[in-house]
Amino acid sequence: MDPRTRGHRDAHAGALRLDPDRDAGVVHRRVAGMRAVLSLALLLAAAAAFADDGRNPDFDFEFGAWTAHISRLVAPLSGSNEWVEYSGTSVVTPVWDGRANLGELLVDGPAGRIEGMSLRVFDPASGQWRIHWTNARQGHVGEAMVGGFTDGRGLFYNTEIFEGRPVQVRFVFSDITASTFRLEQAFSADDGASWEANWIATFARDTVAGEGDGHDNAATLWMAIDDAWNARDAPRFASLFTEDAIMVFFDREETLSGRDAIRDAFTERFPQIAAQYAHRSAVTRVRAVAHGVLVVDGTVDVVRHMADPMAEPETFRSFRVSSVMVHAGNAWRFRDMRIHPSP
Structure with a gap:
């Protein structure tokens, strides 16, 4: 830059x-x-x-x-x-x-x-x-x-x-x-x-990592994000970020700086999300750029479950996500996350 x-x-x-x-x-x-x-x-x-x-x-x-x-x-x-x-x-x-x-x-x-x-x-x-x-x-x-x-x-x-x-x-x-x-x-x-x-x-940054520990660690943390979002659990959601993390939403030009700001924002936001909506993440690329640092790209779909339990959920919105994960406090956490709306 x-x-x-x-x-x-x-x-x-x-x-x-x-x-x-x-x-x-x-x-x-x-x-x-x-x-x-x-x-x-x-x-x-x-x-x-x-x-x-x-x-x-x-x-x-x-x-x-x-x-x-x-x-x-x-x-x-x-x-x-x-x-x-x-x-x-x-x-x-x-x-x-x-x-x-x-x-x-x-x-x-x-x-x-x-x-x-x-x-x-x-x-x-x-x-x-x-x-x-x-x-x-x-x-x-x-x-x-x-x-x-x-x-x-x-x-x-x-x-x-x-x-x-x-x-x-x-x-x-x-x-x-x-x-x-x-x-x-x-x-x-x-x-x-x-x-x-x-x-x-x-x-x-390193070249793309394989399906080994880097990819597994990334997938585990992204799955934890899904679980916390779908449970509408703001404290658990925020705990997956470092204390000084930054979360940027490009669709609404909003930046959350720090774990406390992320927790407060989602404490307000989660009660406004109807129960039929769910969060689904997928990791698409993992790069190990330093010891204890992963750069992870992926996608997020917000899906809406239909009234018919046999029907496939409908995709409501899709996003591209770039993130930096660090190994801190004996656990992987997000240090930086950028969310871009998909076309």
Whole structure:
């Protein structure tokens, strides 16, 4: 995912800086305005980017969930060599059949937490991509990085004001495989004659796991979700998530941050669901990306049982689900779950 945090717009536009004291208050905040601004950006981009029905597969490699490690230079273009580290997850979702995509980054480190979101839109007229970035602390979308991919390497540029002077900004996507890629951001204060890297991100995921322990553990947890949902048991449902889990519903632009928020939301929601509705999950893909970490994709159908007990249940709604499972407290739990409505 794309790195710019734009923490202090006037003085540090595009700079990779966090203010831990200010960020502490937004550790679990998902700014509703951020999604509203992104929605507006999508509409504006659509007018220019979709004069035809062109599609470009450049970013297809990134679709799905990844583990992320970030190294950030604290004070770019200052001569300092102080770096801070973050680790977490990245989830990238295709939009408009891949003609755009939305990426969400959640990483933590000693310097604080970064909750970021990137919007990438392909312009078939120019053959280039535009990458916009925002974060939960700000809630507004930055200027686009513009560029594309050649021979498996992506280059994107723009010009911003940093510390009162114009600098060129460069993104480089490289080392792209089915299970890894690298993203570097660099600044240039001399019109591109030299570059200083200030954000280095590496992403990893393993290839599809077989039907062994990984798949079995995923299937067991997803079955437990079904059982808790069908019993309308909100505390049991929430217990299947980590304390700091995030659950995102893309059909209604809702984000639940933390186990308590998930429990409270479903305590309110479950009594409103009629008894004839049931929850059916199926695991479709499992990737072991690190020790004790699984990235699991699947489907969920909400079915309605008919009055005739011999009749097959009717599918009411269907969803695609991407999730990150972690082994915590001697049990597997969901750390991250993204629910997308199926067409």
